[in-house]
Amino acid sequence: MAFFKKRTPEKEPIVIDERLQHIAFIMDGNGRWAQRRGMQRPMGHIEGMKSFDRLMVHCRELGIPHVTVYAFSTENWKRPKPEVDTIMNLLSSYMDRGINELEENRTAYHFIGDKSGLPDKLREKAEYLEKISAHLPLTLNIALNYGAHSEMVHAVNTLIASGKTEVTADDINGALYTAHSPYPDLLVRTAGEYRLSNFLLWQLAYSELYFTDILWPDLSNDQLDDIIRSFYNRNRTYGGLKGGDKGAKTAK
Numbered sequence: 001m002a003f004f005k006k007r008t009p010e011k012e013p014i015v016i017d018e019r020l021q022h023i024a025f026i027m028d029g030n031g032r033w034a035q036r037r038g039m040q041r042p043m044g045h046i047e048g049m050k051s052f053d054r055l056m057v058h059c060r061e062l063g064i065p066h067v068t069v070y071a072f073s074t075e076n077w078k079r080p081k082p083e084v085d086t087i088m089n090l091l092s093s094y095m096d097r098g099i100n101e102l103e104e105n106r107t108a109y110h111f112i113g114d115k116s117g118l119p120d121k122l123r124e125k126a127e128y129l130e131k132i133s134a135h136l137p138l139t140l141n142i143a144l145n146y147g148a149h150s151e152m153v154h155a156v157n158t159l160i161a162s163g164k165t166e167v168t169a170d171d172i173n174g175a176l177y178t179a180h181s182p183y184p185d186l187l188v189r190t191a192g193e194y195r196l197s198n199f200l201l202w203q204l205a206y207s208e209l210y211f212t213d214i215l216w217p218d219l220s221n222d223q224l225d226d227i228i229r230s231f232y233n234r235n236r237t238y239g240g241l242k243g244g245d246k247g248a249k250t251a252k
């Protein structure tokens with residue numbers, strides 16, 4: 001009797017096309033990753049940084065034009081100082097690497113959020129990296145001291161200061177920190193929380209949302225590929241009818 005080993009069907013390779021121009025991540029679960037191993041929470045952020053580095057290389061290799069990550073919210077300052085310091089140090093050394101590996105990363109960095117609330121040195125480094133990377137073809141938005149409500153307040157105040165007394169949706173788009181990127185097509189949140197936590201509230205209006213229980217440090221490249229495959233199987237209707245004319249824009 002012959003035995004045939006059941007073969008797992010080959011997965012389709014991921015081809016990034018116009019359906020996925022922008023992916024956003026809420027990188028949640030670093031603290032739990034550490035605590036489950038009996039480690040201090042900051043260790044989870046160090047591991048989260050490794051995961052971030054690996055996944056960003058993967059997104060780059062796939063050729064996703066715009067990626068946005070939630071690194072630090074306006075509320076995260078409430079965390080214990082050692083944890084905040086660890087995240088700030090990780091960001092600072094990440095910026096150093098961005099400066100040193102500029103051309104090979106092919107990435108224009110944007111630090112979205114209220115930069116005036118950052119320590120001076122970090123803010124200056126962020127602005128320098130933004131400036132020297134501006135010509136590069138891929139976009140990475142790193143939300144830092146970011147909150148969607150304060151982003152909208154900032155946008156409205158910018159428009160008022162420019163003399164507007166009435167605004168359109170395009171005016172608001174143009175005044176958001178993400179004005180240079182299309183809206184996210186897909187938002188991925190790790191670590192089993194089902195909320196948006198004041199992230200990109202305007203921009204996510206028609207985005208596909210994907211929630212997974214996997215903790216951020218554990219999210220593998222293959223798992224991200226599976227998430228993208230599942231996104232490609234979704235039917236985006238933008239409030240229209242299934243399979244019908246889309247009618248809504250995904251890019252500004």
Ligand code: FPP
Nearest residue numbers: 027028029030031032048049071090091094
């Ligand atoms: C949420 O996990 C994660 C953060 C608040 C920080 C994310 C920071 C990094 C991945 C490192 C720096 C990133 C960049 C972009 C350079 P949590 O601490 O809320 O986890 P928990 O819900 O398990 O407590």
